[in-house]
Amino acid sequence: MYAVEVSDHIMIAHSFRGEVFGPAQRLHGATFAVSAAFMADALDRNGIVVDIGRAFDVLRQVLAPLNYRNLDDMPQFKSVNTTTEFLTRHVFDGLAEAVKRGELGREPGEIGAIRVTVAESPSARAWYEAALW
Amino acid sequence: MYAVEVSDHIMIAHSFRGEVFGPAQRLHGATFAVSAAFMADALDRNGIVVDIGRAFDVLRQVLAPLNYRNLDDMPQFKSVNTTTEFLTRHVFDGLAEAVKRGELGREPGEIGAIRVTVAESPSARAWYEAALW
Amino acid sequence: MYAVEVSDHIMIAHSFRGEVFGPAQRLHGATFAVSAAFMADALDRNGIVVDIGRAFDVLRQVLAPLNYRNLDDMPQFKSVNTTTEFLTRHVFDGLAEAVKRGELGREPGEIGAIRVTVAESPSARAWYEAALW
Amino acid sequence: MYAVEVSDHIMIAHSFRGEVFGPAQRLHGATFAVSAAFMADALDRNGIVVDIGRAFDVLRQVLAPLNYRNLDDMPQFKSVNTTTEFLTRHVFDGLAEAVKRGELGREPGEIGAIRVTVAESPSARAWYEAALW
């Protein structure tokens, strides 16, 4: 299995609901370093999984609506905690749609899985990985 | 599959038995940078795999008996080589017990697997990953 | 010249005033990875610049009032932009006071300078360095 | 499952054929940071997956013919694009042969899989992972 992974980052504010979060129930923020890995069983005729330039563009498009935002103010996040784990899945879903629309330059079925890793600090990170089909 | 990973480190002395180890048969030491990843199929109602604060605490508890020690002097390690690989499994076992005692704040069965990564230097590391059930 | 540097991090929300900041005028946030370097011309009789454990404690005390906070809500920051550069100086001032109160375990005059480095993302950081006397 | 991973790097020139590559169709180059992970279900009697020293030597032998080369000039690469993905597989194949010749110091069947990761920049990397048997 081959994978190509590209990285970018966003800077957001948010707060959490639930006693388990302790001081993180207060409005605070994070720099999230986000990596997106696209996986395929075979390379295409150019010798790539996906074009790295396209992969960067797609990741940036998925992240752009979140960047420099207070996630607490975004209607689609009103009823959830925008935890690092939650965001791995949110980015995964956006990337999966881009793959299915053919934006990565491969036949959609050729990209078998995606893994999204989000680091919130030098000592904590989360990831979500799943097959696309 | 979701994962949350937290990191800490210990500083230990030890020596190895066996010609394969060459100069590492002498008493020497290491800073081991240890990462523990907890994996789950689903997030809990707070939107997390495990609370990162609890994950740090549990990892620190498992590492504490080793920190600032000569592992050669610890009775439980008398008959083994405390290699980087061996320590990945030792930490895994401690974390697995903590999960089974419910110390991570999830129903034990909800955490499906653990991966422990131990870096011994900028250019060498080991990991152990296994399902818990 | 000797230096000892320790690192920690905080997660905050804030916004900036001024057109130069573009989208960062909106409420957003950051994980700030903060390193504090203490500099001395000579080691003490134990062979250290400062005790690393004490250095961690002092850095944590200076950072604690900021962690998991919206800096826009803190009275002392009402009239300033809490930029990365500004925070390097804020942390420097807190550390300098701790040195002058003797909390680092050296005679104050023996620590000649401090440098505080704050990374806001994998690709941008700031630092402030100055002599203490 | 246990893994041991060692890292090295090479500095090469090459160019790509295909419009998808844009400016990378021109002769350019890369520092490739290469990590090789050897995986085994069980440790040997010394408590290791493979000896780290041997793993470094084998990785270096596989990389040596590529280092400080223009890959466009190497006959075996004449008909392919030597992309980061392609190189993960090239290194994998070399390491797999070394395992099968017994050069890692384990019975060949004891090493079940290899993963080769190649970072081309701080923000892009690729990997290839496969079972050996």
Place this chain on the structure above:
Amino acid sequence: MYAVEVSDHIMIAHSFRGEVFGPAQRLHGATFAVSAAFMADALDRNGIVVDIGRAFDVLRQVLAPLNYRNLDDMPQFKSVNTTTEFLTRHVFDGLAEAVKRGELGREPGEIGAIRVTVAESPSARAWYEAALW
């Protein structure tokens, strides 16, 4: 003294003349991770050394003519070895001109010095630092 540092990277091919370079006399290449630090005694009225967005843009403009190029083919480099050290100075000169043209958004004299760091691999890097006035 305050500093703000931003990072980018380029991928180039080149070769060196001189026996001291050994195998690096052959055409090879490198990913150069380039950091540019701008230094000032005082922050401006916005609380910054320079706008980070502008700093990224200026660094990218200086690096763009080199990216995805064989430096051996560029007329301005015909008579020199484009070593990592040489490139730190080349980038410094480009940034210094941009400062003097006022492109960083500060009065030129307010930026007192620049340091350019270029990493050629995980274990080797170079830097050039000088005052501007």
Place this chain on the structure above:
Amino acid sequence: MYAVEVSDHIMIAHSFRGEVFGPAQRLHGATFAVSAAFMADALDRNGIVVDIGRAFDVLRQVLAPLNYRNLDDMPQFKSVNTTTEFLTRHVFDGLAEAVKRGELGREPGEIGAIRVTVAESPSARAWYEAALW
């Protein structure tokens, strides 16, 4: 001012005397990641500060007597604490002698200063920098 910096690492055991060290008074160990920076006002006719290959060799020679050792057993360290700070100076002294013997391939006086940085963990490091003449 130009600098070239190369990195290597050692794995050692040691203990400290003095209550300030707390649990580090026990025999423990460390992986020390060591970087050596050589500084010069001007490049030589090849366009380098020092040859990176020579710099690696000289650093390795200075570190070799310490690697895989219990520093407590080495006669030259009997009366000192081999702290991270102490080792920055020990390595500096070894490198300075090598420069003065002409082993770096420059006229000794052309290398004006050396900085040695030693990281003991992901969150703590020390350095020593001084002029050579």
